[in-house]
Amino acid sequence: MTGFSRRSMLKATAATGAAIAAPAILKAGDALASSGTVNVFAWGDYVQDNIKEAFEKETGITVNLSTYGSNDEAENKLRAAGGKGFDVLFPSVDTGPNYYKDDLLAEIDESKFKTDEVIPSIYRASINLGATNRGKRYLIPCDWGTEAMTWNAETDPDLKYGVISYGDMWKPDMAGKVAVRQKSVLVSLAIYLDSIGEVKSDRAMDLYKSEEDCKRVFEAVTKYAIEHRDNIGAFWNNATEATAAFTDAGCTIGQTWDTTGILLNRDTNPNWRYTMPKEGGLGWIDTMAIPSGAANVEQAYAFVNFMLTPKAGGMFANNTGYNSAAVDADKNLNDAQKAAFAMAYPDAAAIDNLWWWPAQTDFFGALRTEYVEKFTNA
Secondary structure (H helix, E strand, C coil), rough: CCCHHHHHHHHHHHHCCCCCCCCCCCCCHHHHCCCCCCEEEEECCCCCCCHHHHHHHHHHHHHEEECCCCCHHHHHHHHHHHEEEEEECEEEHHHEEHCCCCCCCCCCHHHHHCCHHHHHHHHHHHHHHHHCHHHEEEEEEEEEEEEEEEEEHHHHHHCCCCCCCHHHHCCCCCCEEEEHHHHHHHHHHHHHHHHHHCCCCCCCCHHHCCCCHHHHHHHHHCCCCCCHHEEEEEEEECHHHHHHHHCCCCCCCCEEHHHHHHHHHHHHHHEEEEEEECCCCCCEEEEEEEEEHHHHHHHHHEEEEEHHHHHHHHHHHHHHCCECCCCCHHHCHHHHHHHHHHCCCCHHHHHHCEEEECCCHHHHHHHHHHHHHHHHHH
């Protein structure tokens, strides 16, 4: 679709004609009852040196950074500490219910940041995806991205946007060439098998409908995955492992986070490509949250506000390959990131057709773990 760009997509979702006010960034001296530090617990590539240094220069607040590689790791560490030890956390929006049941997060005071700093459509969508609990908000959107198809265009020249499918990973000629993350490939497989009429699942939404339906779908898709187990060349659970699956393990196609395919294309070889399959990519929203036991609450809001500025949003996107949820962050993208966005989402339909991770249920999490183990150990 000609004329489609990241800029036009963001403008379409933002309130038209509204002037975005400059965010209120707290200085260290504004935090009267807290220290001049903020303890941030983030995904490994989120708070890189340029963001950390810019925030510290802007506010005078020192960032103490710890990192994690999965939602489970973040959740388990915070739970073990009783919600203490950190001031800012970056949960994926669908994991919100896992925190709410143990009161691990503090309710967000929406008077302490401007809600119009966040792309309106993402802010609204997050409500139904897990950002609120009993009418109260606990999660603020920070960024969004996808998990879709990475492949080597030299090895598979016929694959392209509009043609490539999740089903391409399961073809007989792909033995030992496929890289996947177990916990998400079972969901994309449900979407694929539903699309060809082999396992009905309402585009995988039956996984969240009831425990009985969830078990029925996982049983069928796991059986299919095990039957095609020889196709798997590598499993991955973090960005480093995903990249190594292609650079070291010999995989030529796989289901990865957007940053994996984009950075392979940018930094390793332009033959690596990343785009949405015709069934629709898996869309996710990561958020910022303040733990219930945070010691430096005012500094936490200062950090949240900073991350939602156009400048920081642009830095974040350029660093990671993910898409900032901050309004006007696209104005600060470099040419490489603009090209990456066009590769991943060639037209509006690529975004319209995304499958967004719903809020998790107790039965979904437990059953997914059970069937992931069956697939992994087969």
